């Protein structure tokens with residue numbers, strides 16, 4: 001690969017216009033255009049505003065009634081070791097870290113974790129998740145739950161022996177490393193609702209299994225078999241071991257789960273000169289996050305593979321390419337307990353937050369939206385070459401190979417990066433070999449060789465094409481009625497070069513902020529705009545029949561209620577103030593309407609110390625987009641729409657709220673609580689109960705239901 005593209009890779013010095021400056025132009029242009037025209041004119045500004053107005057009218061016409069209304073009172077902010085839900089609701093702890101998936105042994109607070117036990121138990125730090133119905137049971141009462149285990153809390157993992165051994169220097173013991181590797185990855189576990197309305201795991205079910213950061217997996221798509229992924233383990237570049245730092249998720253119309261590899265670069269090291277992609281993505285040069293590479297012994301480079309320093313005469317002799325087998329969207333068939341996970345490389349290689357399917361239409365390509373969660377990184381989408389055939393849809397128990405269907409739609413297609421223009425329009429920039437680089441007399445193929453080269457260096461290809469650097473893209477979600485896409489831009493913190501480049505802090509957001517040297521990139525520290533601190537949610541809609549054009553608007557700006565009007569652009573109040581939006585889920589209801597659920601990853605001691613974090617722990621909010629008509633401040637949620645955005649639940653101290661879906665009948669909302677400080681209570685599965693004294697904390701799924709069995713939220 002050519003030297004001339006090395007510089008843009010370091011700290012994203014691509015010169016692409018930062019999102020903040022585009023946003024400034026967008027807002028000022030909206031204000032000019034709306035001057036003196038009032039709110040009615042604001043709603044028809046540009047194609048997107050017009051779409052909103054039409055959709056609102058449609059919703060009202062279809063339903064014949066007023067828009068969907070949230071039927072609960074906003075819960076107050078809370079800072080306790082317990083979950084808070086609205087009156088009339090319950091919250092149950094389900095499948096916490098360490099719960100055995102089968103066998104006679106199960107969790108106890110003094111359990112000494114071993115590699116074998118952890119490989120057969122729920123992993124740590126639950127994150128993205130989704131549900132998969134079984135063939136012969138009620139889809140809302142009995143299904144396979146698939147859960148990501150994003151990272152680990154070494155102090156909780158090794159609590160009975162007082163902490164990890166040689167956490168920061170010298171060699172880690174092999175069995176500790178194996179255990180930590182097995183606490184990462186993905187779990188598949190069957191769960192069901194019992195007659196008393198509670199939920200339970202079906203231990204010993206044949207579908208229950210774990211994927212860890214050591215499980216053998218296949219590499220598919222453009223990178224498969226390329227020289228970029230040849231290792232001593234897979235000399236033809238077709239396989240690897242493990243998926244790591246699985247953050248958010250997705251699912252496919254054919255019934256598979258997508259797990260996304262986010263902050264994996266830091267578990268690898270290269271003590272020699274970093275290759276361009278290693279620099280761009282932030283691989284350490286001295287010690288990995290947990291020092292896994294320091295453990296001695298193991299077969300087939302079990303631990304040595306985490307050290308990517310070239311040591312042999314060529315790539316077949318060492319693990320110089322090991323990290324190039326990470327950074328992907330990974331497909332899992334939860335129905336087939338013998339199937340392998342498959343890395344779908346066509347969807348790009350970076351710090352993938354998650355992967356969300358677009359509106360599915362027969363005879364049209366299948367679309368997936370993704371984002372790269374680091375400061376000033378990009379939003380992407382993948383458009384399949386194959387056109388959607390409804391005969392490929394998920395049919396539980398039909399015996400077909402879902403991974404073959406996955407290969408049909410996910411191995412070939414076009415990857416695009418997003419460019420957001422100041423006037424509310426947007427362009428999708430194709431990252432293909434024949435794409436001409438703007439302002440240059442060459443193509444991406446000239447620079448990167450082939451599609452495998454483009455994928456390995458996805459961010460650099462997006463740099464060259466002029467994609468728009470964003471404020472840390474997190475979750476997305478799609479309104480299945482309209483096809484509108486929502487995506488969280490969680491924050492763009494003002495960390496200095498020193499504090500973010502030099503430290504890694506367990507259990508907090510620093511795992512996400514350490515990044516590819518973006519600490520040294522401009523972070524708009526001098527920009528007083530509220531969205532740098534509090535984050536916002538953006539929304540876009542594709543132009544019909546085209547895959548390279550969209551229109552966008554800001555949906556809501558996070559803010560503390562105490563901020564002034566220049567910062568609190570959406571007019572948030574004590575009832576709904578939030579910061580660092582992260583998890584999103586569009587919960588489609590009847591009459592073309594739905595609820596957008598927003599989860600936050602803000603934090604206090606382990607995270608950001610802003611005015612929202614001083615008022616409440618992380619939370620779940622609900623909003624009905626169709627009921628909103630837009631604000632003069634440039635966001636869909638404005639000061640006049642406050643009753644449509646409510647706080648639904650609050651998590652315990654120190655936790656992040658993430659992972660979300662509701663059962664198809666909408667009677668149970670599933671969320672995950674990651675890295676709580678002192679929760680859950682030991683002798684109760686009531687998530688709203690605080691422990692007495694100090695417990696060994698366990699990330700867990702929480703099921704929120706109405707006491708009367710009705711639909712949640714309304």
Ligand code: FEO
Nearest residue numbers: 247262353373512
């Ligand atoms: Fe793992 Fe960007 O959240």
Ligand code: CA
Nearest residue numbers: 127150658674
């Ligand atoms: Ca997380």
Ligand code: CA
Nearest residue numbers: 247474582583
């Ligand atoms: Ca996240």
Ligand code: CA
Nearest residue numbers: 490512582601
């Ligand atoms: Ca986050």
